[in-house]
Amino acid sequence: MAKVDTSLVAHLPLFAGVTPEAMDEILREARSARYPKNSAIFEQGADAQSFFLLLHGHVRAAKTTPTGEQIVVRYVAPGETFGLAMAIGAARYPATAMAVDDSVVLIWPNSAWPRLVERFPALAANTLQTVGTRLQESHTRILEMSTQQVEQRIAHALLRLAKQSGKKLDHGIEIDFPISRQDIAQMTGTTLHTVSRILSAWESQGLVESGRQRIILRDPHGIVVLAERSPDSGAA
Amino acid sequence: MAKVDTSLVAHLPLFAGVTPEAMDEILREARSARYPKNSAIFEQGADAQSFFLLLHGHVRAAKTTPTGEQIVVRYVAPGETFGLAMAIGAARYPATAMAVDDSVVLIWPNSAWPRLVERFPALAANTLQTVGTRLQESHTRILEMSTQQVEQRIAHALLRLAKQSGKKLDHGIEIDFPISRQDIAQMTGTTLHTVSRILSAWESQGLVESGRQRIILRDPHGIVVLAERSPDSGAA
DNA sequence: GGCCGGTTTTGCGCTATCGCAAACACCAGG
DNA sequence: CCTGGTGTTTGCGATAGCGCAAAACCGGCC
Incomplete structure (x- = not known):
């Protein structure tokens, strides 16, 4: 398995307040993978088995209705996490993630999350912050759709x-x-x-x-x- | 200050995995307050100094545009938290909360949050879960507004x-x-x-x-x- | 260098929904 | 019991944006 360079990711918001040694430990649990342009990373409705951190490229998260219409939930930029289904208590991915460019991601198995959070509570706090920010952005989007x-x-x-x-x-x-x-x-x-x-x-x-x-x-x-x-x- | 009965709130999702003694400690940091129908609990843009748990009544969270239009972000039911601005890293409330019925709430000062989370990591996990669920609901709402x-x-x-x-x-x-x-x-x-x-x-x-x-x-x-x-x- | 498929552009009618305005209904207070 | 005020109903244009369809475009691939 490719070794991930700690220095590349240590500065990310997700790892704020995490010591370098801890970083090593966290990254040891991850593997990295490459997704070519237009390949799916996970599908809406599939069992959520992993969560992801985008290193390079761009990923589109989209939600599909029963009748086939789609909306783009967001575009993921390098340094952002995605597919956090289990952190928020969902067993299945609520959206589909697709690489819109050749992309490289870090992948943790969901099973690692509880252990990591227990050892590094900062992870939960940082994730809460991230998810909270996204919630606010969603509300802003709703506001825009309603009024503009x-x-x-x-x-x-x-x-x-x-x-x-x-x-x-x-x-x-x-x-x-x-x-x-x-x-x-x-x-x-x-x-x-x-x-x-x-x-x-x-x-x-x-x-x-x-x-x-x-x-x-x-x-x-x-x-x-x-x-x-x-x-x-x-x-x- | 009125003492809050642990048994009334211990079963809430927010406190899942928290022991009764811990509950005592958590509740000791809160005060309770009553808001009559149609009174504001906090205003959008105000310094976020507290976070809340609704015990009785109903609260409407609404966001206002610069031009005065409003949208209802959500209605808060008893047992739900609201005004979690600081938990998600916001210094100001992103919405206005108003009691739509005579309501009773528990109020914690924001300053208590870091301490509580440190002592009871389950709180952070539970809150993450809650916020994550709300995020998903927001996405569903966006999907509906886009397609229906x-x-x-x-x-x-x-x-x-x-x-x-x-x-x-x-x-x-x-x-x-x-x-x-x-x-x-x-x-x-x-x-x-x-x-x-x-x-x-x-x-x-x-x-x-x-x-x-x-x-x-x-x-x-x-x-x-x-x-x-x-x-x-x-x-x- | 020409072909193929996805993307973009544009015309045109249609309609869901808005926006304004006026008339109503109902509850609370005096 | 009357009265004021907020919330509700409804009519009647006006219109932003949709939906369909066709054509033009563009880029990559063979």
Whole structure:
């Protein structure tokens, strides 16, 4: 089994307050694995047997309805945990995780969690913090879906993606993994058609530049303005 | 300070795995307080100084936008915790909590949390579980808002309220606290007008009976059917 | 270098739902 | 018993965004 370099992950929020020796012990329980682009890491409804820490790449967590519609729960960036089903008391994964880029993850068996938490209570506290933050983000998303129109929701979604996984360019910010109109629609509760229309409009205003599964925010500040615009103060 | 009876709260999920002596110690750090109907317990944005456990009554947690719109994050039922801002690493309350009925709560100062968690690690684990469950519920809500129409969302919302806080009647289930059309609108991302129209329609079909801040599900199963109906399979 | 499949764009009608406004009902208080 | 006020019902446009369908595009692969 590949040895994981402690220094690469010790600074992550998950391990705040954990000593280097403890890190060794924690990492000894993990194995690492590589998932190629577009491969599934786990499926919604499957027995939750492991939890994960993303080292490289990007992972999309999506939830599917009985009728087949999907929403994107979130995009996982390097350094973030995912698949914490058992930590929160679920026997099955509530969503599907798929690598949207070639990705490398650390994998712990669920059985290790109770032992780790007992030896390193900071892990539970850190995880609680993380999950709490995600809960708040979910509430914010609900608030947006309830009170804002599609254009504003898309603006917020892109800004968040840019902050989380944006690559600074000379002029603008590029979202650093492949993302389609459909994906954005599934993040904002709309359809790919509407997303396409809005991005086209933005492109003609010089706010963004985009193509096949690729988006560059050319005028982030202009998009912030859009995002905060009240529903009626529309354009001419 | 009023002494809290251990036996009343020891069975709650929050205290799973905590010994009776430990319970004493935990409860010694709390005080209890009574909030009359329609009084605020804490306000969104205020310094988070305490966390809460609801003993009696019902509390509404709501989030407000800069422009004044509100959504209901959740209704808190007896036995549930709320205002856990600090446990999840927030310095300020992300929502406003208001008693919708005369309510009694236990209050711990935030400063007690680190100490309690250190002495009773089960608390952190239990809280993680709770927060995780709420996170999943939030995702479900986002999924519903993204994929279902208003009527189905209202159906789901009422069914959840009935499960959480329903009082069984001879014929039907009554939601056991005052709730307005506006409240339901704020739970489902619609307007009180639309809620009113839909409830009126349901009433004429004998599915519900409702009045001023009062709702009785007369045919819960019929509402389940509505909730699960696919978007197009509409009525005649 | 041409072909294939997924992605994006765009037109067009449709409708669920909003938004406003007015009329009502009901409970609480005096 | 009357009255004020909050919550509810309902009518009637207005419209944002959906849904379908078709065409254009783009990139990688053979």
